[in-house]
Amino acid sequence: MTNILTTLIKDTRFDYDALSSRFDIRCISYKSWDKDKRASELKFLPSRIYNSGRVLALVQYRSESQYWLICPRAATLSLDDSSLAVRSESLGQISQWIAMALLVRALPRVLSTPQTDQKRIEAEGLFYVVNTNSKARGREIIAVKVDLDWSAATRSRCLTLGATTFTSLDSHRNDVGELYRKTDKATRYQLDTLSQQVTRNKDGDYIRKPFWKGDKNRVPAIKLNKCATLEEYYNSRLGVLSMFLEDLKLAYQGAFDLQLESVEGVDHNRVCDRSIANSYAKIGDWFAARPVTLVNHSNSLAAAQELKQRLEQKGIAVQQAEDIDEGSLNLLLVEPKEHYEKTPEQDPYKQARLRYPNAVIQSCYPERLLGKGVTHVVEVLLKELLVKFEVHTGTLQFPYPQLPDDAWFIHPVRPQDDKRKDWPMSYCRVVNGQVEFGWLSDHWREELEVGFNKAEQKQVLEGKQRSDVIFWPKTRTFMIITDTSAVTLPNEALVHQHMQELDRTTNSGVPTNTVREYIIQNTAEASAASKRLIESLSELCKLHPHAIPATAFKTIKNQGKPNQHFYNQLAEQGHRLKVSWRSKGEGPLYITSGIWINRERGLYSIGSAGPAREDIENFSHIYHVNSTLPGAIPEWFWQSLQVWHVKHKNATVYPWIFKHLREFGQKYPSESVVGQ
Structure with missing residues (x-):
């Protein structure tokens, strides 16, 4: 059994007497404002509050029409507005989530000194700057936001670490110098170049938006390969977490602190590369017996030729055609969708789906076939085409783990109308290798919903991220699968300690x-x-x-052994030069690979396949299974995650059939299907 560190918050420590001796809490209510006044003035209220005195941070409580703020002890505010109700509150008497949010967001101003190289900024949240760039279009600031989130599945709070980009306002003007409409309405921020603090300001010259639509400045979760300095480590999200935890101790001297939760009693198993290779070999064998039609509606002949050659190398017969063959497996090359947004030409993939509703079609952009990783791209195309064929025929072609034939697998499908509260629900069940798909009727929706308590209703029926359900109609029992928002962490304290030791040795020799x-x-x-x-x-x-x-x-x-003994001896004397990051047992990154399961609590996470990696782009999310079945969560559920081609070359985070269910929802919209 293994213990797993997570971003779930196990405990918070408040010394209210010590905190109250340093800080005051105020509440500003705008409940008296009517709709018109809120529309015209609410966006300016935060900057008015900051300009009214020494405000360290503020938090909006939307449902109560309030702003809460934290100030140094005995600080005064000059906010003269009779339409606002201002009152002082004791820190120990306010909601704990407000107190936590205020103390977290206040870190930059609590720790700010003229001599400090400030990496922390506050802009309606706590951000750590990891990079700044001056480009032709303007200046951008790349930061990691540290925030608190509520995990309904675990009924606890968790930390989140997400990348955010601030860009200069002037970089979003058109040819005649006018701001684009959406940009003009965006919240603005002001950068104080001396303190590196970004604050909300109606006259600010920055907005939270990348230069280009769809651009994402990613900040790696972990980056330790060839990383020997603390500065390099702090430019990763794990490094930001280390800075944040240190900042809490430095700023509040133990009067406020967070303890992250370690999940105990975990079964941890690696995903074997050989199992994945065998699985993909079976997919190749399946396609070798079925010709594939290649249709090129892109502008690249080279991409089509490359794809044809790669398929033939796998022993797959390829027939090139001018249009979709409804009786075949079709690969369709098209330009990226942005290309068709800028030209009168219609998107061939959308047109093909309309003209040939019964065809099996997988699209691909040519640029993905002309760079690195072409082998990976071709494998993804084939496994996606396989799943589409299985959905189209309702017949499974692959030896999947068995699922109970009396269970319905249900997926809430987000409608095009975002304001629609009741989402359509697709469902399927698997019997003897055959899959039956459909849409839940009103009757069965009611039968499903009647068993939910309020928390379960919120998970499945409300919000923009709704949980999948497994339902047994005969017994009215169910399982709800939810992303907890928390992630799996390596041993952060040990990684940070080793990086500090490496940094010292790098500097001193x-x-x-x-x-x-x-x-x-x-x-x-x-x-x-x-x-x-x-x-x-x-x-x-x-x-x-x-x-x-x-x-x-x-x-x-x-x-x-001799070399390892030498480096271990040096490390014991305070001169660390090497770290076995990924080794079993002592390696702090070992747990980031493979599958871990806590059966008692219904928690699990899917890490990388194969050996652990020193560079990881994203942390692995932790999922929770809420079950009303008698006894423990059945073993078939855990086995259903071990299908290697649903989530490309790794285990899947949901039972494998949900991939097929999502494909069904995309191909057969609920409006065109009569309810059962």
Whole structure:
């Protein structure tokens, strides 16, 4: 059994007496404002509040028409407006989530000093700046927002770490210097170049928006490969978390602190690369017996030729055609959808789906076939085409883990009309390799909903992120699968400690006398590997009589018992040069790969396949299964995650059939299907 660190918040510590001796809390209510006044003035209220005195942070409580703010003790506010109700409150008497949010957001101003190189900024939230760029269009600030979220599934709060981009307002003007309509209405922020603080201001020259629609400035979750300095580490989301946890201690001296939860009693299993390879070999064998029609409606002949060649290398027969073959498996090359938004030409993929509703079609952009990772792209195309065929025929072609034939798998489908509260619900059930798809009728919606309590209703029937359900009509029992918003973390404290040690050694080097002492103590070692190590170390001592720079050890790998013993000895003496980040047991990143399950609490997470990685783009989300079935969550549920082609070359975060259910919802919209 293993323990897993998460972003779920296990406990919060408040010393209200100590905090009240330093800070005051105020509440500003705008309940008396009518609709017109709110429309015209509410967006300016935050900047008015900040300009009224020494405000450290504020939080909007929308449902109560309030702003809560935190100030230094005995600070005065000059907010003269009879339409606003202002009152003081005791920190210990207000809602805990408001107190937490205020103390978190106040960190930049609590810790700000003229001598500080400020990486923290406050802009309706706490942000850590990880990069700034000056581009032809203007200036951009890339930051990681640290925020608090409520996890309904676990009934606890969690930390979230998300990338955000601020860009200069002038970069969003048209050819005649006018702001684009959406940009003109966007919330504006002012950058104080001295303190690097970004605050909401009606006259501000920054907005929270990338230069281009669809652009995402990603901040890696973890980046440790070839990372030897704290500054590099702090430019990852894990590094930001380390800074944040340190900042809490520094700012509040223990009067306010958060403790992250470790999930105990976890079964952790790696996803074997061989299992994935065998699975994809079976997909290749399936396609080898079925010709594929390739239709090129893009502007690239080279992409079509590349795809044809790659398919034929896999033993797949390819027939090129001018149009879709309704009786075949079709791969359709089209330009990116943005291309068709700028030209009168219609999107061929949309047109093909309208003209050939019974055809199996998978589209692809040519640019993806002309760069790196073409093998990956082709594999994704084939597995997507396979799933589309299975949905089209209702017949499973692959040896999937078995599902109960009396269960209905239900997926709420977001309608095009975002204001519509009742989302259509697609469902399917699997019997003897056949899949029956449909849409829930009003009768069965009522039968499903009657068993939900208020919390479950919110998870399945409300909001923009609705949970999937597995339902047994005969017994009226169900399982609700929910993304908790929390993520799996490596051992953050150990990673941070090792990075601090690496940083110190990188800056100072290793005292030559320390290496000489190691040579003297280990000269008697008889193995050839030990002798080679001693010779290499002796040469370094000759070249560097006082201190050996960290870079000089690059040729001595952290492999083999003698070398590992040497580096461990140095680390014990405070001169860390190497870290086994991914090793089983001691490696702090080991847990980020594979599947972990806590059966007792119904929690699970899907990490990377194969060995753990030192560079990870995204943390793995943690999911929760709420079950009304008698006893433990059945084993078939956990087995249903172990299908390697639904989430490309990894386990899937939902039972595999939900992939097919989503495909069904896209191909057969609910408006065109008569309810059961």
